[in-house]
Structure formats: C-alpha cells, structure tokens
Amino acid sequence: MKTYDETMSILNSSKQFKFEYNEDSGRPTVLAVTDYYTGESVKLDLSRLTPEMLDELQIEDSEDEY
Secondary structure, X not given: OOOHHXXXXXXXXXXXXXXXXXXXXXXXXXXXXXXXXXXXXXXXXXXXXXXXXXXXXXOOOXXXXX
C-alpha cells in the first residue's frame, strides 16, 4: 500500500486514469491512476466511500465554468 505522500505524488503528476472492476462487487469502482513518467500507480476503491466522505471530496461547480 502506498503512503499518503506517495499517493499524492502520483495524483499530482502527469497521469493516466482508468476504471477497473472490483472483485467483490463486479462493478467498475476501482480508479487506477498511473504516473506517466515513473509507471507507479495507485488504485482507489471508490465503493468504500461513505456519503460523508463523498461530500467532503466534492467541489461545488462554479457558475463561471462552461
């Protein structure tokens, strides 16, 4: 398992995203993020998010965006 710093380094770099299937649910809820330069990757199982966690992570859309 990656540390917080390792995970944030991957998320802050040039990256590729893809969804993979969760073995338990059979749904594509695992977000795999790979650093283009190092090939390091982190997988985040989004099915484990609680409603409270999701509320904390979401950013409200700005009216200025198009």
